[in-house]
Amino acid sequence: MAGPRLAETRPIPPARIRSIILEQSKRANVGHIGSALSIADIVAALYGRVLAALDPDDPNRDRFVVSKGHAVLAVYAALYLRGWLTQQELNTFCADESLLGVHPERALRGIDFSTGSLGQGLSIAAGAALAAQLQGVRRRAFALVSDAECNEGALWEAVMFAAHHRLANLVAIVDLNGQQALGYTKDVLALTPMEDRWRAFGWDVHVVDGHDVAAMAGTIEALNTNDGPPHVLIARTVFGHGVSFMESQIKWHYLPMSEAEYARAVQEVADA
Amino acid sequence: MRRAFSTTLAELGQKDDRILLLTGDLGFMALEPFADRFPERFINVGVAEQNMVGLGTGLAESGFIPFLYSIATFASMRAYEFIRNGPIMHALPVRIVGVGGGFEYGTAGPTHYGLEDLGLMRLQPGITVIAPADHQQARAAVLQTWDLSGPIYYRLGKDDKTIVDGLDGRFELGRAATIGTGSDILFVTMGAISSEVVAAAQTLAQRGIGCSVMVVSSFNPDPTADLLEALSRFPIAVTVESHYVNGALGSLVAEVIADHGLRCKTVRCGVRATPSGVTGSQAYLQDRHGISRRALVETALQLLVQA
Numbered sequence: 017m018a019g020p021r022l023a024e025t026r027p028i029p030p031a032r033i034r035s036i037i038l039e040q041s042k043r044a045n046v047g048h049i050g051s052a053l054s055i056a057d058i059v060a061a062l063y064g065r066v067l068a069a070l071d072p073d074d075p076n077r078d079r080f081v082v083s084k085g086h087a088v089l090a091v092y093a094a095l096y097l098r099g100w101l102t103q104q105e106l107n108t109f110c111a112d113e114s115l116l117g118v119h120p121e122r123a124l125r126g127i128d129f130s131t132g133s134l135g136q137g138l139s140i141a142a143g144a145a146l147a148a149q150l151q152g153v154r155r156r157a158f159a160l161v162s163d164a165e166c167n168e169g170a171l172w173e174a175v176m177f178a179a180h181h182r183l184a185n186l187v188a189i190v191d192l193n194g195q196q197a198l199g200y201t202k203d204v205l206a207l208t209p210m211e212d213r214w215r216a217f218g219w220d221v222h223v224v225d226g227h228d229v230a231a232m233a234g235t236i237e238a239l240n241t242n243d244g245p246p247h248v249l250i251a252r253t254v255f256g257h258g259v260s261f262m263e264s265q266i267k268w269h270y271l272p273m274s275e276a277e278y279a280r281a282v283q284e285v286a287d288a
Numbered sequence: 289m290r291r292a293f294s295t296t297l298a299e300l301g302q303k304d305d306r307i308l309l310l311t312g313d314l315g316f317m318a319l320e321p322f323a324d325r326f327p328e329r330f331i332n333v334g335v336a337e338q339n340m341v342g343l344g345t346g347l348a349e350s351g352f353i354p355f356l357y358s359i360a361t362f363a364s365m366r367a368y369e370f371i372r373n374g375p376i377m378h379a380l381p382v383r384i385v386g387v388g389g390g391f392e393y394g395t396a397g398p399t400h401y402g403l404e405d406l407g408l409m410r411l412q413p414g415i416t417v418i419a420p421a422d423h424q425q426a427r428a429a430v431l432q433t434w435d436l437s438g439p440i441y442y443r444l445g446k447d448d449k450t451i452v453d454g455l456d457g458r459f460e461l462g463r464a465a466t467i468g469t470g471s472d473i474l475f476v477t478m479g480a481i482s483s484e485v486v487a488a489a490q491t492l493a494q495r496g497i498g499c500s501v502m503v504v505s506s507f508n509p510d511p512t513a514d515l516l517e518a519l520s521r522f523p524i525a526v527t528v529e530s531h532y533v534n535g536a537l538g539s540l541v542a543e544v545i546a547d548h549g550l551r552c553k554t555v556r557c558g559v560r561a562t563p564s565g566v567t568g569s570q571a572y573l574q575d576r577h578g579i580s581r582r583a584l585v586e587t588a589l590q591l592l593v594q595a
Contacts, residue, residue, distance in 0.1 A: 075351070122378050129349070130377050136370055139342020146343060147350030150308075150329075157346070170370070173339035180334075 028064035028097045030057045030229060034258045034285045036093035036106070042278045044110035048118060050256035050268035051087040051162070054193045057227045058160060058251055063094035065233035067158070072100050072126040076155055079128045079144040083137020084162035084191060085119035088127075092116055095126040135168025137161060138188060142178045145186035145246070156185045156241050164196030167205050172217070178246040179218030186246040187236060188219075191226060193255040197269050214248045226251030258285050289444040289480070290318040290387050292423035296430045297355060298322040301329065306351060307434070310344065312337045312358040314387070319357065337366040344382040345374035353381045353435065359393065360386030360402030360443055364409060375439035376414040382439045389419065389443045389479060390530025391573040398563040402443070406478070407535025409441040410507040416461070417507040419443040421482035422450055424457030425505060432459060445480030452482045453490070455503060462509030466518065470498025473588055474522035476515070478504045478537045481530040481579055488584035497592065504537060515544045519552045524591055526555045528579055533558035557587060 033056040041049045062080060069077035072095075082088050092109065095101040101124075108114035115124040119132030128144075131137050141159035148155035165171060178186050192210060194201050201207050215221045222235050232249065239247045255269075256262030259281040273281060298321045301307045309322050313335045323330040333340045337358055344354040356363065363386035364371075375382035386405050393400035409417045418433060418440060420426035426444055433440060454467035464476075467486060470493065477485040482503050489499035502518055504511055519525055519541065527538040538556030545552050559577045566576070574580040578587065 079346070079349075129345070130373065133369060133373055136338075136342055136373055139339045139370070140346040140349075140374065142339070143343035143346020143348075144350055145346070147347045147352055150347075150352070151350070155350075170336075170338040170342075173334075173336035174342060177333060177336065177339055177343070181331075 026064060026098070028060045028094055030060040031285055031288060032097055033060055033090055033093040035282065036096065037089050038273070038278065038281050038285060040089055040092070040106065040109045042273055043107070045272045046110055046118060047268070047270040047272050048086045048089065049273065050195070050262050050265065051084065052090040053257050053259060053262065054253045054255045055084070055087050055090050055160060055191050056257070057229050058189055058191065058232065058253075059090045059094045061229045061232040061236070062158065063098055064229070066236050068156070076153060078155055079141065079157040081129050081131060081137040081141040081157070081159040082120050083131055083159050084134065084165055085131035088118070088120040091120065100126040134162070134165040135170045138171050138174040141188070142174045142183055142186055145178070145183040146181065148185055149183065154185070154242070156187060158187045158189065160189045160191060163190055163192045163194065163201055163207055163210065164204070166190070166207055166210070175214065175217045175219065182244060183246045184244045185241045187239065187241070188246070188248040190248060190250050191253050192250050193253040195255045195264065195266060195269065199266060211250050214250070218245055220245045220247045221250060222247065223250045223252065226253035227257055258288055260284060289420060289423045289426040289448060290315070290446060291321070291448040292427045293385065293430055293442070293444055294319050294321040296427045298325050300430070300434055301326050304353070305329070306353045308347060308352050308354040310340050310354055310356050312340050312362060314358050318387070337362050338370045341367040341370035341374055341382070341384070345378060345380060348375065348380035348382045349378065353383070355383040355385055357385045357387070359400060360389040360405045361400060364402070364405035364441065368408060371415070371439070372412060376412050379414060379438050381435070381437055383434070384439070384441045386441065386443050388446050390481060391570045392446050392480070394570040394573055395567050397567055398565060401563060403532045403559050404535065405441070405443060406507065406531050406537070407539070410536060413508060415439045415441055415508060417441045418505060419479035420459065420505055421455055421479060421503050422452045423448045424451060425455060425459050428457050428459035429505065433461060443479055447480060450483050452503065453486050455482070459505055461506050462511055464502045464504045464511035464514040467501040467503065468499055470500050472498045472592065474518055474525045475499060475501045475528060476504060476525055476537065476541050477501060477528040479530060481528055481574070484574065484579065484581045485528045485584060487581040488588065491581065491585050492588055497588065499588070504540070507540065510540055512544060515541060516548055519545055519550050522552055524553050524555065524595065526557060526584070526588065526591070528584060529558045530574065530579060531558055533560055555587065555591060557584065
């Protein structure tokens, strides 16, 4: 078992994350909606049940790297729901002088690392996990990467390093939604079989339903994060999950919503 | 300088257990003083410079001071975006140690030359750039800067024997050290090539030409006040660097002159074209690119004739 736990689990309803993603994307008139919806349940599992972080300033908190930074709006929603971000701050998303951009900034309380350039976050998380091991503390490090991010060669440098150094307290989560900016991953640069690739590199691999919060949290809690290889959850997700007309549609990587689309999306999330 | 670095780091490591040394599978016969003494704080990450910088970022955020070691070109360029997005954007105390700038890897060929590391690093205001001139100054520089709060790029020469005459290991961050008091020509130089410049100045002195050699050893902070003072006194400044002429020392001198409206003319000696692939020793390549002591003497004499 890993390090410090939440004093109390405070489940975060993924539907709340989804509704905040829609509200804020609409208000700011920006895209990346499908990517953020894809990770809403993963983020709900992490912030509601997994991350040992009573306070975002606690040096012994678990570290979390949102390596697929373009989806961080889901994390802003979780920070708000945890009480670490005010509604007023949340409402500055993408506004001038805001720390809440499309990609996360370390200067925002609750964000451990700035990201945005794909393929860099897993190395940083591996460094954070190694630091905990060197310091002899039970802190864990989590990195959320996209499937297409696995196109980046540098990511595999970190994969090799973590396995070689048996960073048991490192947990990667791959958001396997099968899409990337300009197409489906199977058409752009095939990644299958994803789980075999990680296993071949020496990781402890778990294929999970990326929209089942309880199952993901349970899987993570059962990991041996004290000893052994690093862990990866291959989270099978649907891009745009929860909004039928966005699901598995490439264009929702980029597009903002019209009024009609917004009304329909909000209704679908409310009805779910 | 790399041996001096490693020995000095071992001393510091004894006092402060936050210091870690990571290498991208380089440093044979160089890193042993630290690696043998602190095997648990020495990690060969393999041939993976990008990951090394990412690891350094995560380690530093958790309170460590990681030194990341590779050849200058790999240390600076292969992982450049990791350096910007990691240690620089997070203002973390990661130290990137690039060994063998300029033509120090002579016969290894152009992939191993470090001709743009200082310019690339200097371009980022959030990283301190330090290029010592000899092993004494390298030691002083490491002792003075190892625990700065932000990131540092150190360019270290491979030579652990040569001493720059008159420098006496002086180092002060953001200051330049001046050697000699001649008033005919001002040389401004940086890094391991400084010994060639001082040798050229000595040859010129024998011919009755008085030179001052200003040794710059840091960017960000730049030694602006020292440069301003010296450049105000000389009509001509000859900058010498084992680097492309654009972006690093020669550019800094030109900027100081322009920013302050000085009347000093600059002659920038450095590498002006992509190396052709013609290989050879460091001495040969430095001569070919006009930064050997012989070439510098020739350049200085021509300038005096023109003046």
